[in-house]
Amino acid sequence: MAYTVFKLTDYSETALENVAAECVRACRDEAGAVRNDAELKTFRDRWIGRKNGILTQINDLWLKAAPKDAKREVGRRVNDVKANVEDILQKAEDIQLERATGTPLVRERVDISLPGVHRPIGAEHPVIKTTNEMVRVFQKLGYSVADGPVVETDYYNFEALNFPPNHPARDTQDTLFIAGQQGKPQRERLLLRTHTSPVQIRTMEKMRPPIRIVIPGTVHRNDPPDASHSPMFHQIEGLAVDTNITFGDLKGTLDHAMKEFFGSSVKTSFRPSFFPFTEPSAEMFVSCFICGGSGKRGADPCRPCKQTGWIEILGCGMVDPNVFEFVKDNGYDPKKVSGFAFGMGADRIALLKYGVDDLQLFFQGDVRFLQQFG
Numbered sequence: 001m002a003y004t005v006f007k008l009t010d011y012s013e014t015a016l017e018n019v020a021a022e023c024v025r026a027c028r029d030e031a032g033a034v035r036n037d038a039e040l041k042t043f044r045d046r047w048i049g050r051k052n053g054i055l056t057q058i059n060d061l062w063l064k065a066a067p068k069d070a071k072r073e074v075g076r077r078v079n080d081v082k083a084n085v086e087d088i089l090q091k092a093e094d095i096q097l098e099r100a101t102g103t104p105l106v107r108e109r110v111d112i113s114l115p116g117v118h119r120p121i122g123a124e125h126p127v128i129k130t131t132n133e134m135v136r137v138f139q140k141l142g143y144s145v146a147d148g149p150v151v152e153t154d155y156y157n158f159e160a161l162n163f164p165p166n167h168p169a170r171d172t173q174d175t176l177f178i179a180g181q182q183g184k185p186q187r188e189r190l191l192l193r194t195h196t197s198p199v200q201i202r203t204m205e206k207m208r209p210p211i212r213i214v215i216p217g218t219v220h221r222n223d224p225p226d227a228s229h230s231p232m233f234h235q236i237e238g239l240a241v242d243t244n245i246t247f248g249d250l251k252g253t254l255d256h257a258m259k260e261f262f263g264s265s266v267k268t269s270f271r272p273s274f275f276p277f278t279e280p281s282a283e284m285f286v287s288c289f290i291c292g293g294s295g296k297r298g299a300d301p302c303r304p305c306k307q308t309g310w311i312e313i314l315g316c317g318m319v320d321p322n323v324f325e326f327v328k329d330n331g332y333d334p335k336k337v338s339g340f341a342f343g344m345g346a347d348r349i350a351l352l353k354y355g356v357d358d359l360q361l362f363f364q365g366d367v368r369f370l371q372q373f374g
């Protein structure tokens with residue numbers, strides 16, 4: 001039976017949706033049945049004829065007759081139906097024209113002289129770029145890339161790394177703990193890893209020595225955001241274990257890596273430090289690649305190195321035998337193997353390298369800032 005417009009009785013959302021859909025469906029069916037110019041004209045008159053076309057009827061019977069409080073909703077539906085009907089009619093006309101002329105429509109041809117749509121390709125984020133460059137330096141030395149979970153257990157983040165029970169890094173001040181873990185034994189409790197060092201243990205559990213790995217990744221600490229702190233930041237960790245690895249290997253490897261990364265003129269300096277998982281431990285500085293180690297920029301003091309001529313880049317040391325004890329069964333007998341490890345902050349290095357003075361700029365996602373690195 002041909003489609004007829006009735007006055008509305010039910011103004012609920014579903015009822016309106018149904019009548020609108022029914023109307024559009026009817027229009028589409030009728031358009032599909034059009035075979036020639038005469039039928040197209042009948043179809044057009046029936047739907048959009050001024051005087052008594054279906055769209056006019058809908059306007060009168062649905063919209064004008066609608067109670068005040070339903071007018072808005074009905075108006076929206078009517079407009080929707082109109083747009084659909086016009087679309088269907090346009091298509092029906094196109095098809096009929098193609099049928100009559102035997103050629104595709106000009107409007108459907110591609111105009112190859114039009115300029116294309118410009119899609120910006122974006123840029124690698126400066127922290128990721130720095131990380132990739134640093135990782136590449138170690139890959140060229142034969143290191144593989146390893147990774148591990150950001151949500152970590154107390155065991156991997158602390159215990160197996162020889163953190164004494166009351167070490168300050170375990171403090172709620174530093175560590176972001178996952179809630180609701182009190183029912184579990186301490187070592188199984190979940191937290192956001194505070195460093196990439198747990199991946200040292202995870203990798204040694206999986207791979208027997210010798211190993212040489214770099215571990216890039218995100219870490220979290222309970223630090224309020226400011227120009228040099230962020231609760232989320234990035235580290236690059238390294239671990240080399242083999243027979244007869246010495247502190248000389250550590251120094252040689254890191255000195256080479258820094259020259260490769262910052263340029264061959266930088267020098268390195270190792271100063272004693274403490275980390276629970278290395279013994280001895282050191283902090284490594286590179287000569288300031290901004291002022292060339294002089295501490296001055298012209299007549300002004302060099303700010304990045306605080307006029308010292310040296311910039312602290314990473315922590316490092318010889319793997320503590322206590323750490324090897326946790327993975328002894330996988331071939332890491334501290335009497336037979338030795339190794340060195342290091343860890344650095346990728347964000348800090350990116351800040352220095354690109355001369356950015358506020359760490360927060362890295363995490364705000366402002367395209368105008370990021371575009372500069374494209």
Ligand code: DAH
Nearest residue numbers: 195197315316317341342343
């Ligand atoms: N995990 C340390 C931190 O986040 C950095 C570090 C220091 C890593 C010495 C190491 C290392 O592997 O040997 O502060």
